[in-house]
Amino acid sequence: MSSVYASRRVFPLLILGFASGLPLALTSGTLQAWATVDNVSLQSIGFLTLIGTAYTLKFLWAPLVDRYAPPLLGRRRGWMFLTQLLLAAGIAAMGLFSPAGNLGMLAALAVLVAFLSATQDIAFDAYSTDVLRSEERAAGAAVKVLGYRLAMIVSGGLALVLADQWLGWHNMYFLMGAFMAVCAVATVLAPEPEVVAAAPRSLAVAVVEPLREFFSRRGAVTILLLIVLYKLGDAFAGALSTTFLIRGAGFSVSEVGSINKVFGLAATIVGALAGGALMARLGLYRSLMLFGLLQAVSNFGYWVLAVTPPHLYFMAVVVAVENLCGGLGTAAFVALLMGLCRQEFSATQFALLSALSAVGRTYLAGPFTPPLVESLGWPPFFVLTVLIALPGLILLRLRRNEIHALDARAEAA
Template identity: 35%
Template sequence: MTTEKSWRTAFAIYLQPRVVSMIFLGFSAGLPFLLVFSTLSAWLRDEGVELTVIGFFSWVGVIYSIKVFWAPVIDRLPIPILTRLLGKRRSWMLLAQLGIALGLSAMAGLDSHSQLQLCAVLAVGVAFCSATQDVVIDAFRIETADARYQGAMAAAYVLGYRIALLVAGAGAFYIAEYSSWKTAYSVMAAAMSVGMLTTLCLREPEHRPAETARHVESRLQSALGVSGRDSLWQRMLAGFTDAVLSPFVEFFSRNGRTGLIILLLIALYKMSDITMGVMANPFYLDLGFSKKDIAEISKIFGFFMTIAGAALGGALVVRYGLMRPLLLGSVMVVATNLLFAVLALSAPSKILLAGVISADNLSGGLATSVFIAYLSSLTSKAYTATQYALFSSLMTLPAQFLGGFAGLVVDHYGYYVFFIYASVVGLPAISLVLLLISRERRMVAATQSP
């Protein structure tokens, strides 16, 4: 069992250099995100591009959801010269950051009317490099520190990411207003130097070969009859087995049937939060709040409360371990969705809106940092990038699919019923966390019994 630590020790973890470095890597990860989404949409619309065409640009986001398909390449393939100079993770990180900077610079030099297709290609390229950087940073974060640091490192990452969203969102708009969109994108490309300098200053984590991973790979190769690697086909199949199949087999070898419960929890943990988030802004508008009210309350309160929640979550992981904060996060998300149901029945009030948004962002920030720490603890150091990419994709795809039906629920039953529904879909996650805690306690009791 995890030994509880003092609150002073828990929060002192944010002074650790490895934790502080995640702020800068989080900034590097968050900067390109809006520049291929809402900020790019604003630029294209400002230039008079048709809304139908702008809508097609949203498909760029699919790149972030399928990064698991090339994560095995990142885990296995060295980059000539760069890997020798910088190491396995930093070489991929720097290459991805260079790709983002070059892509944004190229977009800044385009004419949005005559070169719209090239703009789309570059946006896809930037998104691909950005998703690749996400995979590498996640792997780097997990390999740099043990599980008790992961909540704090996730919180620092969230802080940097949120700052980057402000820079790439409001910052780009300000630059475009007083100069041009091309200047804005040029400045954003230059801002990627924050990530590049951080990558060059960091130390490469140790990569120790895992004995269990070697055993899994050997067993799979023998089962497929390619352990000898006598032919080109056998070598290709053995490489595919090691990079793609072994991470999945290793996960279940380590966790057994509990692995299915863990994967189900990963798929359901963010379900309530993401389902509710789809309808949040339409709900505020339908209550009669102005766009100015929403911006001021949700952005200002939302920003600081999310950071506070993430920081608290990181400290809780240090103080209490993973499972109890994981349970707290799941309960808080369900409870704050019920607060939205109360808001739906109340007269419009800015104070009440600020209170509900504050509670929602505090719980969301806490749950996110704790859940990232939990996912990080599930990975094997032999397959960090591949397994974490799988977990992060599984975390969002089912919830995003269910979120697509949110409008139907609101149209047929109203906001009050919708927020009750959004809370109810979070109950299975609470049950699964309790089940895993119970299993963990039984295992500890079994090992301690004479």
């Protein structure tokens, strides 16, 4: 398995996954922390989660990425490189404003960054789906998740420490913009897929054919519902997790950032690498079920933090377990999305599927978490998040034959 991770097609996904994950926390959790310490209202913080709407709507412009290509680096890498350069500028520009004085302007820039990030994701997800051989898919999904979650630690935990103790919020955003610019180099050096599928003949074909092909499959609608529900409990638990740890559990910004940076990083590395190895042995369906159960149960850790006095070491354990289980679940989920795509339409199909996976986080968890917390309190809310995870696991059980068929198709290839 170690040789698979060293493959010239798999290893670059670590840095490219980092580029994919870097903007999300900067427009969500980190921005949430900045707004929290600037004394922005809880309701306003909750509505900041709507910034992520671009991630749920990206399938609308994904056919453009399938149909057209920038003049350099091909159909997939060309779009990645272009959006990474624009993201570097957009993230740095966020550092020019502050939530207390310019919340509207900062939110508008965050929306632009989210749009560019979603476009980068369209191209990157298509690229990783196209470039990996079938036997590399589990390892590739794990490495993508590792890079993505490392970026979440850097733009989440490390960013909080840098902003609180060293650079301030403005300079921290400038630094994160510089990180994104460096990631663009990896796009230039990454290999092209061994088989390059022809672009759709017209924009109309690029729009219609991916949908027609997907919905012609047996159980297509319930598979889409599974994608919405699989990580819904995780989305609710994480929607205001930074605000909970600071305002609800009583930890400082630096404590939250340090624990995320150290223990979150270690758990992310272990979770991603273990996820790739376990998926190769268990297969896709059993991995999805086991990892889904683990990520649901891990939410109980937040409940314990909510009912006990602040204890730094226990918070470290909760963060580590959440990162470990969340990383495992995400690795299996990404492998599922890859298996559902056809190479000719991988940008549009992956964008549709991943956009659906963001529906719960953006339209359900973001707006509904603040009123749930205010009416129930933090401890009952975190118990509720475990129950919210169960429908996705039940639907996964009902659709096990379709998931097993994806494994069989990959082995045949």
